[in-house]
Amino acid sequence: MASVPSKHPETSSLPSSWDGQTLANAIPDPLIIVDPHDRVRFVNHAAESFFQLGANIIQGQGLNEIIPFDSPMMALVGQVRGSSSSVSEYGLILDGPRTRPQNVDIQISSILDDPGYIIITLRQRGIASKIDHQLIHRGAARSVTSMASVLAHEIKNPLSGIRGAAQLIETNLDSDGKSLTRLICEETDRICALVDRMEVFSDPRPLERHPVNVHQVLEHAMKVAENGFAKHVSFKEKYDPSIPSVPGDRDQLIQVFINLIKNAAEAVPAQGGEILLTTAYRHGVRVAMPGTRERMNLPLEICIIDNGSGIAEDLRQYLFDPFVTTKSGGTGLGLALVAKIIGDHGGIIECESEPRRTIFRIMLPIYSGPDKTTGE
Ligand SMILES: Nc1ncnc2c1ncn2[C@@H]1O[C@H](COP(=O)(O)OP(=O)(O)OP(=O)(O)O)[C@@H](O)[C@H]1O
Ligand SMILES: [Mg+2]
Numbered sequence: 001m002a003s004v005p006s007k008h009p010e011t012s013s014l015p016s017s018w019d020g021q022t023l024a025n026a027i028p029d030p031l032i033i034v035d036p037h038d039r040v041r042f043v044n045h046a047a048e049s050f051f052q053l054g055a056n057i058i059q060g061q062g063l064n065e066i067i068p069f070d071s072p073m074m075a076l077v078g079q080v081r082g083s084s085s086s087v088s089e090y091g092l093i094l095d096g097p098r099t100r101p102q103n104v105d106i107q108i109s110s111i112l113d114d115p116g117y118i119i120i121t122l123r124q125r126g127i128a129s130k131i132d133h134q135l136i137h138r139g140a141a142r143s144v145t146s147m148a149s150v151l152a153h154e155i156k157n158p159l160s161g162i163r164g165a166a167q168l169i170e171t172n173l174d175s176d177g178k179s180l181t182r183l184i185c186e187e188t189d190r191i192c193a194l195v196d197r198m199e200v201f202s203d204p205r206p207l208e209r210h211p212v213n214v215h216q217v218l219e220h221a222m223k224v225a226e227n228g229f230a231k232h233v234s235f236k237e238k239y240d241p242s243i244p245s246v247p248g249d250r251d252q253l254i255q256v257f258i259n260l261i262k263n264a265a266e267a268v269p270a271q272g273g274e275i276l277l278t279t280a281y282r283h284g285v286r287v288a289m290p291g292t293r294e295r296m297n298l299p300l301e302i303c304i305i306d307n308g309s310g311i312a313e314d315l316r317q318y319l320f321d322p323f324v325t326t327k328s329g330g331t332g333l334g335l336a337l338v339a340k341i342i343g344d345h346g347g348i349i350e351c352e353s354e355p356r357r358t359i360f361r362i363m364l365p366i367y368s369g370p371d372k373t374t375g376e
Helices: 020-026 045-051 072-083 126-170 175-202 214-226 250-267 334-344
Strands: 031-034 040-043 087-094 102-111 114-124 210-212 234-238 246-248 274-281 286-288 295-297 300-306 348-354 357-364
Touching: 031 045, 040 045, 045 114, 072 087, 072 102, 072 114, 126 175, 175 334, 210 214, 210 250, 214 234, 214 250, 214 274, 214 300, 246 250, 250 274, 250 300, 250 334, 250 357, 334 348
Parallel strands: 234 274
Antiparallel strands: 031 040, 031 114, 087 102, 102 114, 210 246, 274 300, 286 295, 300 357, 348 357
């Protein structure tokens, strides 16, 4: 295995047992060194996990065996080799024979002492994009919040008057007239139910956080689904039984998973529909909290995965906005509510989708400390 040469070992203040390879392996981003014949000479641990291949397999292969020949990255390598400069490219979609397309920033430079050698570093954009998205979702939830309180006053009160009046005149009408007053009542009920659903957004009470067992929440939501709207679906679970509790509101979290499972159940085919629920503990997922210098660990990952037809690319960026729906009877409030509750819990939600595999991934903090009540 080729190692990155250490230029001044005798003057280095680092421990003498450390070599370039040790340092390269400590870098959390994938790093690849390519020789003048475009053969991979070194990959660090992060690159092994990025390509889902061991170093002993990748090293010695042509770069085009791990990166498709027509990938823009190949052209960038050629550009650097021709000019001995370095290039950065942001937001490139990289896929390989064994990996799914991933959004990355790439930096390519030549090694000064030996310009035929090229060093490539990749940075996965996942977490940065998640933070951006989460901030957008919070904004969306806030706009529903103010609208919800207006609606409650300006629509619900007059509606109850209209409904009451319809019931009063009903007593003097024949059957044709009665069917019309019944229509008025049904429609006012439907609008009231919609406003009720939005009222959750305007609830000013701070979130009461208690330790909540995520598996119990998932099981509860699944039971509701299996006995109601998801009778046609087969559920699978892949839980990490050792994950700790999350600080949160159990009922609100149940609401989150019922909404996500309902969407999944509505997306899967009538025959062979499957929903997989997974939980896992992930180290090293830290995000900046908006408006503060605080950073928060979000190590708890919960995924709802379905084998439905997927979500169209152009819909994905608006998915968590209120009133975005593709269903004839949908309100488009389900995911807006989910995003609000997860945001209130200090977590993040994101979506990945391809045909037959749509993933809603939630990352949450873990509970550490005695029962307490905290607001935002
Ligand atoms: N798992 C999924 N698979 C495919 N599309 C999805 C999935 N989840 C959400 N969607 C899409 O996102 C849209 C918004 O979902 P959301 O839950 O906010 O509203 P809705 O389901 O349409 O309405 P409601 O939740 O009021 O019934 C849906 O109409 C659907 O097009
Ligand atoms: Mg929904």
